[in-house]
Amino acid sequence: MVCDVCKTNQSTVFLTQIVDGKMQKVNLCESCSKEKGVTDPTGFALADLLLGLGNAQDIEKGSSSQKCPVCGFSQADFKKTGRLGCAHCYETFGESLASLLKAMHKGTSHVGKVPARILRTLQTDAKMKDLERNLENAVRAEDYESAAVIRDQIRQLETKLQS
Numbered sequence: 348m349v350c351d352v353c354k355t356n357q358s359t360v361f362l363t364q365i366v367d368g369k370m371q372k373v374n375l376c377e378s379c380s381k382e383k384g385v386t387d388p389t390g391f392a393l394a395d396l397l398l399g400l401g402n403a404q405d406i407e408k409g410s411s412s413q414k415c416p417v418c419g420f421s422q423a424d425f426k427k428t429g430r431l432g433c434a435h436c437y438e439t440f441g442e443s444l445a446s447l448l449k450a451m452h453k454g455t456s457h458v459g460k461v462p463a464r465i466l467r468t469l470q471t472d473a474k475m476k477d478l479e480r481n482l483e484n485a486v487r488a489e490d491y492e493s494a495a496v497i498r499d500q501i502r503q504l505e506t507k508l509q510s
């Protein structure tokens with residue numbers, strides 16, 4: 348088998364990873380496995396597998412020149428450590444991280460635990476914004492009957508919030 352990274356040498360190291368019931372295999376030659384630190388379990392970068400070893404070559408060829416303007420972290424640094432430097436790195440490397448996050452998690456937006464009271468408030472605020480947007484669209488479309496119904500829904504929600 349040919350190495351998945353260099354695509355020239357014969358593979359001698361075979362890695363298998365099971366994610367969400369799907370098996371992913373990576374074949375490496377001796378030099379690429381040493382370069383990636385596979386022979387040293389402490390030096391093996393999980394980010395290499397998550398990003399895909401084929402993409403790691405692209406990072407090394409030029410896209411690693413992109414750095415976070417706040418902390419100076421590069422995509423190559425992420426590849427080495429498996430962590431980002433700061434919160435702004437998510438915006439800087441957002442496009443390349445989107446596919447990675449989708450592969451790792453159920454979605455790309457954080458849906459962590461929230462206290463019940465705050466969750467109700469957030470849901471109510473979202474519903475209010477949605478109703479206001481719908482009201483603006485109805486008025487813009489000159490659909491005044493729908494606008495009146497939406498206005499009444501907004502008033503009910505406001506009285507509910509005040510009590």
